[in-house]
Amino acid sequence: MAIGQKLEEARNRKGISLREASESTKIRGDYLGAFEAGQFDVNLPEVYLRGFIRLYARFLGLDQEATLADLDVELGNSSNRSQKKSLGSLSSSDAPESVDYANVSSPQVTSASAARNSSPSLAKPLLIVGISSVLLLFGLIIYWVISGGEGGETPLAPGAGPSSITETNPPEGRPAVAPASQARSLRLSSVGPINRLIVIDEGAEEQGTLEFPNLASGWKKELPFKGSFRLWCSSLENLRFSVDGEPEKGISGEGGGSFAWPPKP
DSSP: OOHHHHHHHHHHHHTOOHHHHHHHHTOOHHHHHHHHTTOOOSSOOHHHHHHHHHHHHHHHTOOHHHHHHHHHHHHHHTTTTSOOOOGGGOOTTOOGGGOOGGGSSHHHHHHHHHHHHHOHHHHHHHHHHHHHHHHHHHHHHHHHHHTTOSTTOEEOSOOOOOOOOOOOOOOTTSOOOOOTTSOEEEEEEESSOEEEEEEEETTSSSOEEEEEEEEOTTOEEEEEESSOEEEEESOGGGEEEEETTOOOEEOSOSSSEEEEESOOO
């Protein structure tokens, strides 16, 4: 049985709608509908996709590891229909480890060769441009790998970089939400072991995603974000957070679950 059909049948057994499942898991309803239809090419980083599938399987009472294994089979079967992007078209949603290094230089070399055959005077400049582009892209890949950070952090998509923080004075009782162009500071810490933590910068123009696996008690991390963020944690009771230097707060709930800031009224 296909993974999408398993998810749909499990949801129907619980007697809930897609909307109710979305509200409970904090996963967008259009994503859940696509998963149940067997459509996993939803423009998400693979680690984010796997986190959503794991969370949905847990919510439906399915075996999480078996469901992820089915997902691996599904992604493997569709790999021939969805070609990976080359380094020449890297975007913020491409994970560095998914780049096809073997084909890095083929677009530039092919263009240079064609130019050389049709117009000898243009061949040399185009070849220099192609080689320079390849070297620059390799430099970016090496930078991403080296700047992975401590605690097992894996950069999956370029998020918002540090910038000046503008303080605002929100109405009493409501958290301040900076415009999307302004960065804020999120400090995370653990008071117990956390198997996996996924943080999504929802305020950025292109959502940046970071994954932190196997966190020990006492782990701390400070991250910039723009306007709002969402996270998924395998042990919510062991996670603490602080925004813009405010006192640390806990998150209600136990075990795996999602949390969004600022909270919806």
